Amino acid sequence: MRLGIIGTNFITDKLLEAAAHLEEVQTAAVYSRTQEKADEFAGKHGISLTYTDLEAFAASDEIDAVYIASPNALHYSQAVLCMRNGKHVLCEKPLASNYREAAEMFRIAEEEGVVLLEAIKSLFMPGFEEIRENLHKIGKVRRYVGNYCKFSSRYEAYRKGEVLNAFKRELSNGALMDLGVYGIYPMVTLFGTPSSTRATGVLLETGVDGEGTAFFQYDDMEGVVSFSKIHNSYAPSEIQGEEGSIVIPDISTPEGMTIRYRDGSVEELPGTLSKPSMYGELKAFTNMVQEGNLSESSAAAPEHSLETACLMEEVRKQIGVVFPADA
Incomplete structure (x- = not known):
């Protein structure tokens, strides 16, 4: 699974620590609003592709799935853009700003046939x-x-x-x-x-x-x-x-x-x-993507996220x- 990253803060560093324990996960690309931050993060983690254009990132053929760790208010729009481009999404908690956004995100995931999982590590x-x-x-x-x-x-x-x-x-x-x-x-x-x-x-x-x-x-x-x-x-x-x-x-x-x-x-x-x-959540997400299980998780099921x-x-x-x- 080729993973793209949105968000270059400390929580993303922790996710990539977990990714190092999963042979099936390759961190392929990172998006940041500035090239300087994208290059810095990519250099630190050995990532080959950097983007400052979010639409180009979402449309990339080099990415299968995306981890979103941006500010909460951006989760909805970024997740929708990625899912509309056929990307599976692991989105940091809280999934969205409100119930309406969260419900629409799961509706789009089902419509596009992709996995959407809320990343609540505990x-x-x-x-x-x-x-x-x-x-x-x-x-x-x-x-x-x-x-x-x-x-x-x-x-x-x-x-x-x-x-x-x-x-x-x-x-x-x-x-x-x-x-x-x-x-x-x-x-x-x-x-x-x-x-x-x-x-x-x-x-x-x-x-x-x-x-x-x-x-x-x-x-x-x-x-x-x-x-x-x-x-x-x-x-x-x-x-x-x-x-x-x-x-x-x-x-x-x-x-x-x-x-x-x-x-x-x-x-x-x-x-x-x-x-x-963060190993458990990334492993669960990877299993869902690889097994084609779009709507079930042992912990963060869609109905739990919505409630x-x-x-x-x-x-x-x-x-x-x-x-x-x-x-």
Whole structure:
């Protein structure tokens, strides 16, 4: 599979670390808005083809599939362009700015007969599979807690008056989109669609959320997801059942987990990574492309991506975050 790259930031470096462990993946091309950045990235990773014209990149016969790691607001248009040119797409989370865009992306993928997969790394890690396989041990689940609060280095710049991409409303950014998705997506995958949603948060001057908390009601349990880019939290995430709880130190990278039973006993769920953190999602995507399986994944199935997009849009609405893409 000849892979083209859109986006030359640190997350793309991590994907290419994973690609080095997959013989069936060849990184063939990179797109950047400037030739200087394209050349720099290509030189660092030994990529032969560079593009500054996105349409030429999407139309290239040298590319079979594309990894998109551009700002959130660009995911939709770039993915659609690539899929209309017959390219499979692995798109960074969040898949799109809103539910409407996400639904249209999957519709076009089906129409063009290509794979579209949302790249949420945590769901493709060994630790998430361990959670799923051991969930029955804690009895009836009564509460899911997804907590991801991390002070952003870009917020330090924001406090000094410099607004970087992470806090730009026009790029469909903010704490929910960047970090909250890590709490909401696994909840949807494990427990399905909640019956109601309530959310609160702190709006910054740019119109994006700096932090927030969302409450999700199910018939017999509840979900609580906290997210922030303006302060840290050192509390773990948890799945709380009647017979015990699964404690997850880092919801974005499920490793080193434990089951703590009511009787005081503890069971380790190491979820140890033996390969780079993005290996699982790239391997799943590659398998889908090679096997012609356009709509199924063991973790990030289309219906999970769409439900997550729907919930995140409702959370934004209640907090008061409106993107230009929503118009």
